[in-house]
Amino acid sequence: MSKVIISPSILSADFANLQRDVEIVERAGADWLHVDVMDGHFVPNISIGIPVVKSLKKVTKIPLDVHLMIENPMKYIPAFIDAGADIVTVHYEACVGNLKDIISYVRSKNCKIGVSIKPATNPNVLCDYLKLIDLVLVMTVEPGFGGQKFMPDAAKKVEYIRSLAPEGLIIQVDGGINAQTGKICKDYGANSLVAGNYIYKSDDIANAISSLR
Numbered sequence: 064m065s066k067v068i069i070s071p072s073i074l075s076a077d078f079a080n081l082q083r084d085v086e087i088v089e090r091a092g093a094d095w096l097h098v099d100v101m102d103g104h105f106v107p108n109i110s111i112g113i114p115v116v117k118s119l120k121k122v123t124k125i126p127l128d129v130h131l132m133i134e135n136p137m138k139y140i141p142a143f144i145d146a147g148a149d150i151v152t153v154h155y156e157a158c159v160g161n162l163k164d165i166i167s168y169v170r171s172k173n174c175k176i177g178v179s180i181k182p183a184t185n186p187n188v189l190c191d192y193l194k195l196i197d198l199v200l201v202m203t204v205e206p207g208f209g210g211q212k213f214m215p216d217a218a219k220k221v222e223y224i225r226s227l228a229p230e231g232l233i234i235q236v237d238g239g240i241n242a243q244t245g246k247i248c249k250d251y252g253a254n255s256l257v258a259g260n261y262i263y264k265s266d267d268i269a270n271a272i273s274s275l276r
């Protein structure tokens with residue numbers, strides 16, 4: 064398996080010191096930066112949006128991995144791409160009826176496209192799309208908040224998706240990831256780990272990142 068992509072979630076950073084906190088994980092070896100966008104409808108929480116992506120783009124060179132936990136994502140995707148998103152991940156549950164159009168649009172903009180499933184969503188819904196996308200994001204908590212407990216049954220879906228996946232598909236996990244739960248996911252075939260609290264609440268961020276690899 065190729066290198067594991069570590070994507071620290073800035074949801075656990077200090078938003079009053081975002082540039083500082085981004086530079087800290089960049090220096091500590093992060094591969095991507097995970098940006099959690101929440102609209103208060105698709106998930107019961109509100110976080111950050113397009114202007115923050117635009118500002119982040121000016122202060123970091125690492126790819127911006129934008130996780131859209133929003134309803135009607137197509138309405139906002141062009142603006143997120145213009146703002147500098149390098150990977151756009153939408154939720155399958157928010158795209159019923161227009162997922163193929165979203166995939167084509169994002170790819171036409173030379174941006175990577177990811178599709179995420181919530182813990183209760185059957186992985187078979189992804190079968191028709193696996194050849195068309197760059198990344199699958201398997202949520203290992205209910206999306207909406209950082210610092211929740213890892214759900215082992217949700218992680219197990221990674222093994223099944225990997226068995227169906229074309230060569231090169233990135234399988235990412237998000238929610239309750241630390242060195243131990245990250246290892247479980249990698250053993251199932253995940254090759255990208257998102258972590259918020261585990262990285263940002265650590266006293267030694269570089270060590271936390273390398274422990275995930």
Ligand code: DX5
Pocket residue numbers: 072074075097099130204205206207208209210211237238239240257258259260261
């Ligand atoms: C949850 C978000 C996650 C969150 C992960 O809805 O998608 O990216 O920040 O936080 P931890 O790693 O603390 O569970």
Ligand code: ZN
Pocket residue numbers: 072097098099130237257
């Ligand atoms: Zn996320």
